[in-house]
Amino acid sequence: MNKENNRTTKRKHDPFFRWLFADTDHTKALLELSGKVNAKVDRFLSTVNLDTLVRIPDSYSNVSDTGESDLAFRVSVISGAPVLVGIVLEHKSGNDPDTLNQIAKYVNALMKMHGEQRGYDLIPTMAIIFYNGRTNWDPFKKLVEGYPEDYLPSMLPFMHAFVNMADIPDSDCLACEDVATGMGVVAMKYAYDKEKLLKVLPQFNERLRKLPRDEASCLWQKINIYLAEYLGKDIFKELDMAFVSIGQKYGFESAGDYFRKQIADAEERAEKARDEGEAKGHADAISVLQNMGLPPEKIAEAKARLDALSSSQAK
Numbered sequence: 001m002n003k004e005n006n007r008t009t010k011r012k013h014d015p016f017f018r019w020l021f022a023d024t025d026h027t028k029a030l031l032e033l034s035g036k037v038n039a040k041v042d043r044f045l046s047t048v049n050l051d052t053l054v055r056i057p058d059s060y061s062n063v064s065d066t067g068e069s070d071l072a073f074r075v076s077v078i079s080g081a082p083v084l085v086g087i088v089l090e091h092k093s094g095n096d097p098d099t100l101n102q103i104a105k106y107v108n109a110l111m112k113m114h115g116e117q118r119g120y121d122l123i124p125t126m127a128i129i130f131y132n133g134r135t136n137w138d139p140f141k142k143l144v145e146g147y148p149e150d151y152l153p154s155m156l157p158f159m160h161a162f163v164n165m166a167d168i169p170d171s172d173c174l175a176c177e178d179v180a181t182g183m184g185v186v187a188m189k190y191a192y193d194k195e196k197l198l199k200v201l202p203q204f205n206e207r208l209r210k211l212p213r214d215e216a217s218c219l220w221q222k223i224n225i226y227l228a229e230y231l232g233k234d235i236f237k238e239l240d241m242a243f244v245s246i247g248q249k250y251g252f253e254s255a256g257d258y259f260r261k262q263i264a265d266a267e268e269r270a271e272k273a274r275d276e277g278e279a280k281g282h283a284d285a286i287s288v289l290q291n292m293g294l295p296p297e298k299i300a301e302a303k304a305r306l307d308a309l310s311s312s313q314a315k
Contacts, residue, residue: 016226017091017130018070020184024053027073027089029178033168033185034128040161044126048085052076056110072110086111086125088158093191095137100156103127107158125158132165132188165189170200179207180219187223191230194238202242
């Protein structure tokens with residue numbers, strides 16, 4: 001198993017994708033961007049009313065099997081009848097051969113509408129895979145290899161589309177009315193390409209300033225946390241410089257400041273928990289940082305500092 005596939009296996013979901021698009025406004029914007037580059041998505045959007053989009057709460061945690069998907073929604077068709085269809089968004093950053101089985105199990109578990117007059121419980125569902133990996137990959141094309149292409153619809157219990165996020169133009173992201181979605185897509189497109197990222201992402205500078213302070217701060221921190229996993233911790237400094245010292249100019253913490261604060265808070269927690277036992281105090285502090293979604297290298301840094309603190313106090 002190569003390094004990329006191994007990381008994908010360990011990370012069943014990308015927390016940044018799930019965090020950003022759990023908000024239906026961001027999902028609408030993502031679907032509209034996708035419809036511009038994918039004919040299947042565009043045709044699907046022409047049949048539904050996105051103003052009726054509702055997320056199935058915490059849907060990604062409702063399936064015990066590893067066949068979980070990232071996010072699920074229900075939406076009304078525009079025909080006038082009170083008829084619902086399902087939407088599943090699945091994010092992948094590498095080749096996962098079990099993706100379609102995962103989605104099929106997920107659709108079967110969630111997309112049911114019981115009724116006396118219905119002869120079949122499952123509702124029509126559109127599954128969209130969003131991909132931002134380094135290599136070419138399309139599980140739908142792989143599935144149909146050796147068969148006439150007309151066989152594909154009968155192989156799957158759901159409608160489907162594959163969107164390579166690299167195909168969404170930078171210009172569309174920059175023009176997107178939902179600045180969080182535009183920035184998020186750019187961050188995911190260039191998660192492996194620091195040069196292009198630093199060229200495009202700062203173009204959101206002025207629009208980011210117009211967001212409410214708390215919203216902008218959270219978005220900025222989440223983007224930095226996401227990118228650090230792929231580009232390393234030095235990206236904090238470079239992005240902050242590219243955004244002209246974002247903490248000073250916009251009045252909220254940079255991602256680097258945010259991490260330092262969380263580590264300091266963890267050390268303080270460990271101090272306060274010392275009466276409960278040193279090991280438990282450290283474990284509690286590290287658990288807090290993990291729940292915050294900090295990248296592995298930051299967790300390791302915090303653990304090293306806690307261990308050093310413990311050693312110095314023991315002398």
